[in-house]
Amino acid sequence: MTNAAQAAEQKGEVDVEAIVIGAGFSGLRCMHELRSRGISTKILEKGTDVGGTWYWNRYPGARTDSESWVYCYSFDKDLQQEWDWKERFPTQAEVQAYLGHVADRHDMRKDIEFGVMVEAAKFDEDSQLWTVTTSTGQTYTSRYVVAATGQLGIQHFPFAGVENFQGQAYHSSSWPKEPVDFTGKRVAVIGTGATGIQIIPLVAQEAESLTVFQRTPNYVMPARNFALTDTHRNAIKRDYDRVWEQVRDQPFGMAFDPVNRISGDTEPASRDQVLQAGWEAGGFRYIFETFDDLLTDQECNDLASEFVRNKIRAIVKDPKTAELLCPTNHPVGGKRVPLGHFYYETFNRDNVTLVDVNANPVERFTEKGLKTADGELEFDVIIIATGFDAVSGALTHMNVRGRDGQTIENRWADGAESFMGMMVDGFPNFFTILGPQGPFANNPPVIEHQAEWIGKVITHCEQEGKLAEVSRQTVNDWFRVTQEAFDSTVLGKGEEANSWYLGANIPGKAHKILYWFGGAPAYFDLLEEAERRGFDLVDARSAATVG
Ligand code: NAP
Numbered sequence: 001m002t003n004a005a006q007a008a009e010q011k012g013e014v015d016v017e018a019i020v021i022g023a024g025f026s027g028l029r030c031m032h033e034l035r036s037r038g039i040s041t042k043i044l045e046k047g048t049d050v051g052g053t054w055y056w057n058r059y060p061g062a063r064t065d066s067e068s069w070v071y072c073y074s075f076d077k078d079l080q081q082e083w084d085w086k087e088r089f090p091t092q093a094e095v096q097a098y099l100g101h102v103a104d105r106h107d108m109r110k111d112i113e114f115g116v117m118v119e120a121a122k123f124d125e126d127s128q129l130w131t132v133t134t135s136t137g138q139t140y141t142s143r144y145v146v147a148a149t150g151q152l153g154i155q156h157f158p159f160a161g162v163e164n165f166q167g168q169a170y171h172s173s174s175w176p177k178e179p180v181d182f183t184g185k186r187v188a189v190i191g192t193g194a195t196g197i198q199i200i201p202l203v204a205q206e207a208e209s210l211t212v213f214q215r216t217p218n219y220v221m222p223a224r225n226f227a228l229t230d231t232h233r234n235a236i237k238r239d240y241d242r243v244w245e246q247v248r249d250q251p252f253g254m255a256f257d258p259v260n261r262i263s264g265d266t267e268p269a270s271r272d273q274v275l276q277a278g279w280e281a282g283g284f285r286y287i288f289e290t291f292d293d294l295l296t297d298q299e300c301n302d303l304a305s306e307f308v309r310n311k312i313r314a315i316v317k318d319p320k321t322a323e324l325l326c327p328t329n330h331p332v333g334g335k336r337v338p339l340g341h342f343y344y345e346t347f348n349r350d351n352v353t354l355v356d357v358n359a360n361p362v363e364r365f366t367e368k369g370l371k372t373a374d375g376e377l378e379f380d381v382i383i384i385a386t387g388f389d390a391v392s393g394a395l396t397h398m399n400v401r402g403r404d405g406q407t408i409e410n411r412w413a414d415g416a417e418s419f420m421g422m423m424v425d426g427f428p429n430f431f432t433i434l435g436p437q438g439p440f441a442n443n444p445p446v447i448e449h450q451a452e453w454i455g456k457v458i459t460h461c462e463q464e465g466k467l468a469e470v471s472r473q474t475v476n477d478w479f480r481v482t483q484e485a486f487d488s489t490v491l492g493k494g495e496e497a498n499s500w501y502l503g504a505n506i507p508g509k510a511h512k513i514l515y516w517f518g519g520a521p522a523y524f525d526l527l528e529e530a531e532r533r534g535f536d537l538v539d540a541r542s543a544a545t546v547g
Contacts (some may be wrong), residue, residue, distance in 0.1 A: 014081045016042045018144040021118050021398075022110075024052015026148035026433035026447045028099060029073060031108055034281075035457035039144070039462075050112065051096040052150050056108045059172045059383070060180070061198035062092035065339045066442045067283065068228070069236045070255045072098065074244045074448060083236055089225045089283070089339070114220060119144050120399040122429060127522040128467060129233070130429065144458055144468075145430045145514045154393030156386050156506055159190075161365035169365070169382045170273060178337045182206035182381060183288045188370060190362060191385035193220060194338035199385060205408045209349065211377065215357040216497045220340040224282025235361050244445075251519035253441035254288060262293040263300035275307045283339055285489065287332070294333070301331045301490045308332060315344040319349035321354050322347075330497035331490050331513040390500040391514040392416035393509060410503055412436075415512030417479050418524070419470045422450055428467040431457075439523045440515035442500065445522075453527045485518030 018034050020027045023045035034041040047055040065073045070086035079102065086094060095505050103109055117135035124131065132140045155171050162169050168180065172195045188209040189196050192214040204210045236243060263271060278286035286304075292299045309326040316322035325344065338535040346352055355372075363371045369378040387399075396409040396416075403426045411426060418424045421438020431454045439446050461468045486492065491499075498505045501515050516523055530536070 013127065014129060014142055015140045016040050016142050017140040018042075018128070018146060019044060019140055020120075020148050021115075021121075022052055022134075022148040022150060023047070023050040023103070023112050024054065024148065024150055025099065025444055026106060026150065026451065027052065027146075028102055029075070030146050030148050030454065031111065032106055033437050033451045034146075034458065037459050037529050041111060041253045042134065042142075043108070043148075044116050044118050044140075045112055046117045048114050050099050050453040051094070052099075052148075053152060054095045054099060055174075055194070056090055056153070057175070058092050058177065059170075059175045059195065059199055059385075060199075060202040061341065062195075063087075063089045063198065063225075064095060064252065065089065065194065065283070065443075068094075068443060069243060070247055070253070071095070071444055073102065073444060074247075076102075076105070077240075079267075080240055082280040084233060085228055087225055087227055089223055092537075099226045118398055120401070121147075121369075121430070122405075123403065123430070124402060128428070133535060143211050144429045144431070146433065146454060147398070147400070147435070148433045149281070149398070150396035151391045151394075151434050152388040154389040154397055156388055157384055158386055158507075159362060159364050159370075159384070163365075165369070165382065166367050166369050166500065167364040167369070167380045167382065169384065171386075172196075173388070184208050185380040186378065187211070187268070187381045188213065188377070188379045188380045189385055190357075190370075192216070193385065194270065194336060195387070196383075196385035197338040197340050197343050199383060200352075201340070201342050204346045204349055205354050207381075210349075210352045211355055211379070212347075212352065213357050213362055214324070216308060216335070217325050218335060218338050219305065219327055219332040219337050220343045221284065221286050221308075222279065222282050223339040224280075227339060231502055242455075247442070247445050248524065249521055250288070251441070251521065252284070253439070253443075253445040254284060254521045256285065256288045259289055259292055261291055262302060263291045263297060264293070266291070271303060273309065275304060279307070279311065283447060284337065287337060295489050295491060298331075301333070312344055317348050318347070323387070324354055324356055327497075330499070333489075334430065334491050334497045335497050337502065341424045363410060364436050365402045368494050374387070375502050376522065387500055387505055389506050389509065391504075392503075393433070393506075395432065395435070400427065400430070402430065413510070414512035416514060417468075417475050417512070419475050419478050421446075422454060422522070423468070423475075425470050425471045425472040425475045428469040429461075431468070436512075436514050437478060437516050439520040440517055441520040446520065449524055449527060454514065455529070457535055481518070482516050483513055485516060486513045489517055491517065 016039045017039045020030050020043045025044045027043050031041045068090045088290045119135055120133040122131050182203050183206050185207050186209045187203055188201055188211045190213040204205050244256045247253050250256050272537045273479050274290050278290035293298050312325050313322045360374045366376055400408040406426055416436035418435045421435040433450045457468050502509045503509045
């Protein structure tokens with residue numbers, strides 16, 4: 001701490017050195033990092049427990065799409081030996097239990113205030129401190145604020161009239177704590193993103209009828225979940241250092257080895273075999289363990305896309321339904337690829353109907369169900385799986401004010417931009433984890449790198465007695481290289497398919513690439529380079545550029 005900061009704290013000017021907003025994967029890791037650097041930290045959390053996204057998204061079928069052994073922290077070697085993941089893709093309940101265990105193990109709960117919403121965060125230029133105001137009217141003064149608010153916290157709820165509906169209606173991310181019974185009920189699911197795709201097969205098994213409202217079909221990979229045996233778990237635990245090395249080196253932060261194979265160099269007759277092996281391996285292995293150029297070469301992507309369409313046609317018995325389920329307006333990967341647990345098979349059930357929202361748009365709720373362009377449909381339960389105002393939404397909804405009283409909403413009026421997903425010009429000593437233009441990758445390793453980096457920046461600034469701040473030029477430069485990285489892929493067509501990582505899923509939201517697609521390893525290298533350069537990049541006085 002600087003002398004000025006120490007004096008301020010002694011005078012009672014700050015309540016705590018750092019306020020972290022959110023007690024999910026990011027907030028807990030950040031608290032650990034800052035505490036270990038001697039920075040007093042308090043977390044403010046809206047939920048009544050830790051978990052973040054894993055606290056709120058307790059809908060039926062919620063489970064990870066990353067393999068359990070890498071969807072966790074690496075910072076605590078004893079924890080990774082002690083914790084036994086049950087399945088390849090753990091359930092929401094298991095991930096939440098894991099995060100609860102981490103909070104207890106590191107005695108975090110005493111510094112977490114639960115059940116409070118942050119309603120404003122304001123930077124004062126004279127004192128150079130932040131004042132954070134909560135829904136209970138409480139204010140906290142801190143030197144640093146870290147928004148660990150997640151990427152997918154602000155619901156997109158596009159239909160009016162829910163208050164008139166006499167049945168039960170739930171958005172997937174505000175699911176009740178008690179299980180919902182679908183037995184004998186007429187159920188609707190609106191939305192076929194990663195969430196709807198997890199919900200649909202389970203609800204179909206219980207409901208009397210299930211009507212699925214689909215706008216854009218997705219390329220759904222079979223998850224092929226399995227229970228982990230002791231032998232498998234022990235093998236991972238013995239080899240954990242290598243697992244984290246794989247994660248560090250893999251462009252999407254997964255424990256996959258490079259395949260060193262591109263489609264053009266593969267005999268045409270063998271290409272289907274390669275794709276078939278990826279399909280059988282399950283999960284994201286179809287994308288990352290088949291061809292290295294699947295996301296960058298149009299011909300390779302066309303091949304991989306058609307392969308999936310043919311799988312859909314083979315699985316789904318009714319040809320009309322099968323064609324409706326086939327994506328045609330975007331490449332595989334052009335929207336975040338969901339994992340299915342017998343998703344396509346579900347459409348062979350007699351009680352499941354697929355409605356094409358493009359031909360028959362949902363207009364609004366009615367007393368008895370939904371009004372669509374074709375007329376009214378009656379339901380007992382309506383599940384809204386229509387996604388989120390992703391990445392930037394949590395921040396633009398929070399009334400964050402930086403220099404000159406500028407809000408982050410105003411700063412991002414033309415689209416959200418930050419330096420490497422962590423810092424925004426005009427907002428000194430304010431950090432985001434998983435903010436705009438951070439890597440599109442398995443989140444826990446990204447979170448760990450970002451939390452560590454933020455910790456190092458804060459320590460550096462404390463030692464140097466300066467504010468942590470980036471210039472507009474630094475942010476612009478990072479955006480430029482982010483756009484260039486994205487342009488080198490075939491994923492731009494996701495815009496036509498309302499991809500949320502382009503901001504294209506929310507009417508009126510500025511379209512801007514919200515993720516770094518240049519690979520997590522290159523991103524981690526740049527973080528290390530910034531450190532080697534003495535964190536020049538975070539100093540507004542520096543004209544340093546990136547890329
Ligand atoms: P999403 O991917 O944005 O999907 C929303 C769905 O709602 C889309 O099918 C969308 O259609 C549809 N929709 C939106 N507005 C509509 C309207 N007015 N009428 C009809 N349909 C409408 O949201 P999500 O499924 O909640 O998933 C968001 C992200 O959360 C995922 O991509 C993933 O990153 C994360 N997630 C992760 C996991 C996991 O890791 N296990 C599980 C669930 C979610 P269009 O496609 O046409 O816009």
